[in-house]
Amino acid sequence: MEKIQSIEDIRISAATIGEAGIECEVNIQPEKFEGILCDEDLQVREPLHIHYVLTRKGDTIHAAVHLEGKIQTFCSRCLVPMTYAFKRDLNTDYLPAPPDIPDDYEPERQSAEIGYYRxxxxxxxxxxxxxxxxxxxxxxxxxxxxxxxxxxGTNLNQGQCRCEKPLDPRLQKLAEIKNTIRR
Ligand SMILES: [Zn+2]
Ligand SMILES: [Zn+2]
Incomplete structure (x- = not known):
């Protein structure tokens, strides 16, 4: 387990990746997420777990990444605090960067599956x-x-409130007439 650093600091020198590949596990501490999620209703309070394997075939470097983490947020329907747990498997190839693209490779990606490196x-x-x-x-x-x-504002998961009683179909007509008169 490598001690880290911010997520951006996960950069690996291509020259160190041989045929046998590199495998690594990293935990990113919650405070490293400040400014990344850009939403004050999303909070990270537990480390994000990252496992990655980098392998090489000629000039192409393949990255397989497994991510696991939890986000504290609020239910958009009942507003109760909740934990959102996620797991992702990512796979991407890195190709040698063509000379005409800038050193900031990530925005130059062709797709989620093809990135560049120098x-x-x-x-x-x-x-x-x-x-x-x-x-x-x-x-x-x-x-x-x-x-x-x-x-x-009653949380309807905890019980029914008294606002909306289902209307008897026979009374429905009457209610409509009453509404018409009020208008
Ligand atoms: Zn809810
Ligand atoms: Zn109500």
Whole structure:
């Protein structure tokens, strides 16, 4: 287990990667995520676990990455604090960078599967961008979360409120007439 450093610091000198490859495990401490998730409702309180294997075939370097982490956030329906656990497997090839592209390789990628290197494999930047892209837009505590009552704010997972009683179909007509009169 290597002691680290920030995620961006995961860069490996290509010259050190031989046919046999390199395998490494890294834990990123929660404080290293400041400024990465760019959303104050997303908090990292446990280390992010990264395992990667780099192998070489000629000039092409393949990276296989396994990520595991947890994010503290709030359910978008019932607003209760919740933990979002994620696991990702990433695979990408790194090719020698053509002379005309700048030294900032990660934005020059053709796809999630093909990146570039000159001296270093900038694996950390790749991991950050893939991790952020894979985060959901909305978090839900469970797929059948009932959310909050729009009128009184009761958490409907904990019980029904008194706002909306299902209407008897025979009374429905009457309610419609009443509404019409009020207008
Ligand atoms: Zn919920
Ligand atoms: Zn209610």
């Amino acid at each position: 001296k270093d494999i900038t694996l950390g930047e790749y991991i950050i961008s893939e991790m952020v892209l894979a985060l959901p837009l909305n978090y839900v505590c469970s797929l059948d979360c009932k959310g909050l009552c729009q009128h009184c």
